[in-house]
Amino acid sequence: MTNPEEEKVTEKKSLNFIEAKVEEDLANGKNGGRVQTRFPPEPNGYLHIGHAKAICLDFGIAEKYGGVCNLRFDDTNPTKENMEYVDAIKEDIQWLGYQWGNEYYASDYFPQLWDFAIALIKRGKAYIDEQSSDEIAAQKGTPTQPGVDSPFRNRPIEESLDLFNKMNSGQIGEGKMVLRAKIDMASPNMHFRDPIIYRVVDTPHHRTGTTWHAYPMYDFAHGQSDYFEGVTHSLCTLEFVVHRPVYDLFVDWLKEIRGEGDSMDDNRPRQTEFNKLNLNYILLSKRNLLVLVNEGLVSGWDDPRMPTICGFRRRGYTPSGIHKFIDKIGYTTYDALNDFALMESAIREDLNATATRVAAVVNPVKLIVANYPEGQIEEMEAINNPEDETAGSHKIAFSRELWMEKEDFMEDAPKKYFRMTPGNEVRLKNAYIVKCTGCKKDENGDVVEVYAEYDPETKSGMPGANRKVKGTIHWVSCVRCIEAEVRMYDRLWKVENPRDELARLQGEGKTLLDAMKEMMNPDSLELRPVCYVEEYLAAAKPLDHFQFQRIGYFTVDKDSTPDHLVFNRTVALKDTWAKAL
RNA sequence: UGCCCAAUGGUGUAAUUGGCAACACGACUGACUCUGGAUCAGUAAAGUCCAGGUUCGAACCCUGGUUGGGCAACCA
Numbered sequence: 001m002t003n004p005e006e007e008k009v010t011e012k013k014s015l016n017f018i019e020a021k022v023e024e025d026l027a028n029g030k031n032g033g034r035v036q037t038r039f040p041p042e043p044n045g046y047l048h049i050g051h052a053k054a055i056c057l058d059f060g061i062a063e064k065y066g067g068v069c070n071l072r073f074d075d076t077n078p079t080k081e082n083m084e085y086v087d088a089i090k091e092d093i094q095w096l097g098y099q100w101g102n103e104y105y106a107s108d109y110f111p112q113l114w115d116f117a118i119a120l121i122k123r124g125k126a127y128i129d130e131q132s133s134d135e136i137a138a139q140k141g142t143p144t145q146p147g148v149d150s151p152f153r154n155r156p157i158e159e160s161l162d163l164f165n166k167m168n169s170g171q172i173g174e175g176k177m178v179l180r181a182k183i184d185m186a187s188p189n190m191h192f193r194d195p196i197i198y199r200v201v202d203t204p205h206h207r208t209g210t211t212w213h214a215y216p217m218y219d220f221a222h223g224q225s226d227y228f229e230g231v232t233h234s235l236c237t238l239e240f241v242v243h244r245p246v247y248d249l250f251v252d253w254l255k256e257i258r259g260e261g262d263s264m265d266d267n268r269p270r271q272t273e274f275n276k277l278n279l280n281y282i283l284l285s286k287r288n289l290l291v292l293v294n295e296g297l298v299s300g301w302d303d304p305r306m307p308t309i310c311g312f313r314r315r316g317y318t319p320s321g322i323h324k325f326i327d328k329i330g331y332t333t334y335d336a337l338n339d340f341a342l343m344e345s346a347i348r349e350d351l352n353a354t355a356t357r358v359a360a361v362v363n364p365v366k367l368i369v370a371n372y373p374e375g376q377i378e379e380m381e382a383i384n385n386p387e388d389e390t391a392g393s394h395k396i397a398f399s400r401e402l403w404m405e406k407e408d409f410m411e412d413a414p415k416k417y418f419r420m421t422p423g424n425e426v427r428l429k430n431a432y433i434v435k436c437t438g439c440k441k442d443e444n445g446d447v448v449e450v451y452a453e454y455d456p457e458t459k460s461g462m463p464g465a466n467r468k469v470k471g472t473i474h475w476v477s478c479v480r481c482i483e484a485e486v487r488m489y490d491r492l493w494k495v496e497n498p499r500d501e502l503a504r505l506q507g508e509g510k511t512l513l514d515a516m517k518e519m520m521n522p523d524s525l526e527l528r529p530v531c532y533v534e535e536y537l538a539a540a541k542p543l544d545h546f547q548f549q550r551i552g553y554f555t556v557d558k559d560s561t562p563d564h565l566v567f568n569r570t571v572a573l574k575d576t577w578a579k580a581l
Numbered sequence: 582u583g584c585c586c587a588a589u590g591g592u593g594u595a596a597u598u599g600g601c602a603a604c605a606c607g608a609c610u611g612a613c614u615c616u617g618g619a620u621c622a623g624u625a626a627a628g629u630c631c632a633g634g635u636u637c638g639a640a641c642c643c644u645g646g647u648u649g650g651g652c653a654a655c656c657a
Contacts (some may be wrong), residue, residue, distance in 0.1 A: 014595060042657050077656060133655055142653050144583045178655055188584040199597050199655035218657045241586060242652050252594050273586090280592085328605065330594050332587090338590045342606050352619060387619065418617070427615055460615065472615050549616045577617040 014391070016331045018057065018272055022065055022233060030266040031232040035067030038231050039093070040101070040222070042074045043085035043206075045286045046301045047092045049322070049343075050277040051089045057235055057274065057324045060099040068273045070229060071100035075107045078205035086206075088301075092309040097319050102229075106221050107207050113216045114168075116224065117179060117198060119162045119257045126197065127153055128163040130177045140193050146186035147193045153182065167200050168214035174200045179214070183249070191246045195219055223247040224254055226269035234269045237276035238333065243544070244271050269402075274331040281340050281491045282307045283498040288516070295513055297520065304557075304568050305492040305524050315489060316545060316555030316570030321350035337497070344571050351545055351553045351570065357383045359396060359429065359474045360533040360548040360567075362486050364403040367420075367475060370436060371453045374401040377480065380430045380460065382536075394536050397480035398431045403532045408473045409450045411439060416580070418471030420450055425473040429549065433458035433465070447541055474549045481532040484565035487557065488526040493519050537565065 016024065026033055039058040041051065062069035083113065093100065120126040129136060129152045141147035164179055166172050171531075179198035187193055196222035226234045234247075248271075252263040261267050264429050277284065284307055292306070293297045301308050304315035312322065324348035329338050342381050359382070378398045385391035404420070413421035420436045421427055427433050434452040442448050457464030495501040498519055505515035533548075542545070542556045552572035560566040 014597090016594095040657090044657080072657065080656075136655080137653075140653060142583090146583090147653090174654065190584085193653085197654055201655085215655095217655075222657085238586075238650060240657095242584080244585095275587095328593075332594075334587055334593095336593060339606065342593070345606055348618090357616075357618095383615095386616085388613095416617095431615095432616095465615080469615085471617080474616075480598060497622085538589095547616085547618080550618070551616090552618095573616080573618050575617070 012329055017333070018061065018233075018235065018274060018331055019064070021272060022061060025232070025270075026065065028266075032267070034230075034232055035062060035065040036230055036232045037062045037067065037069045037235060038072045038074045038075045038104075038226065038229065040071060040106075040225075040236075041089050042077070043083070043089060044077070044080040044082065045290065046088055046310060048284050048286075048289070048306075048308045049279070049282070049312060050284045050307075051092075052096060052309060052322055053097060053277045053329070053331075054235070054237070055096055056323065057091060057331060059100075061233060061235070063442070066476050067232070068101035070102045070104055070231075072106065072225060072229070073103040074218070074222065074225075075205070075207065076216050076218065078201055078203045078215065082206050088310065092313075095309065095313060096322065104225075104229060105207060106216075106225050107205060109225050110212055110216070111209065113221060113224060114214075116254055117164065117216070117220070118161070120181065120253065121157060121164060121179070122494060122495065123257075124157060124182065126160070126179055126181050127155055128160040128167070128177050129153075129180050129194075129196075130163075133175060136196070140190065141185070143190060149185050150180070150194065153194070156257070163197070164214070167198065168212060170202070170210075170213045172213070174202055176200065181220075181250075191219065191242055195246065215461055219243060219246050220250065222459060223251045223269065223271070227251050227254060231269040234271045234571055236271060236273055238273045238335065239276075240271065241273050243327070245274070247271050269303070273333070275333060275335055277329070278337045278499075279307070279333070279340050279343065279498045280337055281493050281498070283493065283502070284498070288502070290513070291512055291516065295516075301360070304487070304489050313543070314555075314558065314568065316351075316543075316553060316568055317347050318350050318354075318545065321347040324350060328370060333440060340491070342392060345511075347571050348553070348574070351547065353387050354385070355545045355547040355553055356391065357382070357386070357547045357549050358534055359476050359482070360476070360486070360531060360537075360546075360551065360554070361403040361405055361476055362488070362528050362531045362548070362551060363406045364530070364532055365406045365409065365447055365450060365493065366478065367402040367404040367450045367452060369400050369402065369432075369452055369454050370437065376400065376401050376460075377477070378431075381533075382430045396430060396534050397477045398428075399477040399479050401478040402428075402475040403478055403481065404450065404473060404475045406447070409436070409439065411447070419473055420452070424471075425469045426452075427469050428454075429472050429474045430460050431475070432456070432460075433469055434465060447454055476532045476534050478532075480535055482535055482538055482565060484533045484567060486528040486531045486554070486567045486569065488528060488569045490524050490526070491521055492524045493529060494521040495519055502528060531567075533565065533567075538562070540565065547573075 037058045059069045131151050178196045180194045181197050183192045185193045198214045201215045242367050255261045302310035302314045325343045379395040380398050382396045383393050409420040424436045432454040434454045437445045438450045440449040540556045542558045553570040554567040557566040557568045
């Protein structure tokens with residue numbers, strides 16, 4: 001018997017506006033009660049966290065309502081696209097945990113789109129314009145001023161037909177002529193002012209080679225592709241709102257020409273727009289990310305500071321952490337700027353539940369337990385994850401000489417400092433309680449060794465260990481540890497809103513590159529070439545996740561080898577002590 | 582001098598569709614802790630952009646404004 005109160009709580013969670021719309025469409029029997037979505041990336045770059053938001057929606061809606069989500073590459077511009085991107089996109093979607101139904105390409109529809117264009121020309125709804133792009137732009141008017149008709153607008157149909165064929169045969173140079181839909185040059189919607197629907201591109205296409213020279217534009221490909229595939233809900237971001245009337249018009253024309261219904265029936269895809277992701281301290285524009293990579297400001301698309309899916313993966317972010325984040329921010333029609341702290345909290349929440357706890361010293365100083373027998377080694381038990389009893393434990397070696405963090409010793413400590421300071425007792429995690437007796441400094445006054453004495457009765461697990469001490473610090477054995485490189489990553493940009501700041505700096509006359517250099521956080525990467533980690537990590541493989549106790553979450557980098565371990569900091573632990581300072 | 586869209590604590594998202602403005606992140610207390618993490622308990626923080634209107638009742642509907650975003654690529 002379930003408690004009715006409990007049931008109420010579980011069904012409480014509200015639908016986002018898109019889910020509500022889908023349910024309404026379903027209730028009204030639209031598209032025969034079917035739900036089909038698509039994720040339509042252009043293969044011209046790597047996917048970033050903004051795409052992850054779209055992916056979660058496209059695949060999530062299909063999953064929730066028993067439909068399918070297909071992957072469709074919107075590959076209508078061969079000058080920017082290639083197969084490297086196609087493969088990377090597929091890898092990233094799968095890593096996020098989704099599997100598409102079919103793999104489609106807009107380029108597969110070039111023949112149907114061509115036929116559609118021919119049909120429009122024959123009906124006097126499209127014409128070849130031979131003006132330059134400047135002339136066309138000038139005639140288009142502005143948002144506040146109507147456009148004027150092209151002198152070619154009413155040329156004979158036969159002429160347009162002939163020239164359209166020539167456009168596609170390689171006889172017409174790029175930019176010499178275009179095919180335009182004849183709609184309304186005075187429309188308040190700029191996209192209705194006789195939009196260009198085909199242009200000449202001589203760059204070979206990554207899939208169709210040199211078969212075509214005339215390529216459809218986005219507006220002439222997207223809605224039609226959706227229609228060919230049977231998409232019911234075409235979800236995209238808010239900047240496409242103004243394209244929706246064009247989308248609908250072309251689908252209407254297509255249906256009519258093919259004799260497959262009219263604008264009034266329900267057998268058609270519908271576009272719905274949601275807010276795209278904006279995150280503070282993050283820059284998502286593909287163009288800008290490309291500059292970062294090409295100019296060597298980062299190590300590549302998968303640099304752990306990049307907001308790309310592959311960058312986040314290498315940084316140590318997890319698919320489930322990303323899902324938690326996407327769930328938290330939601331889908332609306334408000335252009336929000338999300339706080340990156342929400343992203344980090346989602347990642348911490350996920351990693352806290354799953355990451356194995358280990359000891360690692362990232363800023364080492366030697367700790368000598370003076371009264372511990374020289375040469376003696378003890379195997380201590382270390383719990384793998386206090387949040388998960390089934391995670392078990394592993395062994396960690398204890399010895400007379402240990403590595404500890406420099407920050408965990410202070411000669412003159414403030415009152416609330418619960419770590420190593422002369423005369424103070426501290427617990428060495430999983431081992432003994434020790435009392436700090438002093439330190440040794442070099443000629444510069446820097447601490448080079450810390451001294452302590454242990455209480456043999458206080459070994460973890462023994463009755464004497466129950467004594468209360470305020471602080472616990474981590475350590476690794478000098479004789480039984482592994483040297484490792486640790487890369488401490490932080491935010492790439494020092495400004496909260498890099499997009500606006502970039503525009504501002506460029507407005508001052510700075511080049512894009514200079515503006516970027518000025519905005520970059522000099523501490524975005526701090527290399528710690530010599531750190532010490534416990535031996536347990538010898539077997540760690542790339543993308544394994546760990547919590548370095550008291551420091552943060554780390555993953556093994558792809559550069560890591562058994563002889564030279566490399567760890568990336570995913571995100572630091574919350575540090576209320578640092579805040580108190 | 583256009584068209585379209587939006588506006589709810591610091592941030593984001595809700596509000597049974599016209600009925601006590603709630604949740605998360607963040608912040609701050611305190612408890613607990615062999616991680617200054619986690620966990621637990623609690624506090625502060627919006628009266629819903631503004632002005633009118635409809636209504637017994639408005640965050641929600643209407644009118645007018647304000648502010649912000651989008652639209653003038655042979656990009657998607």
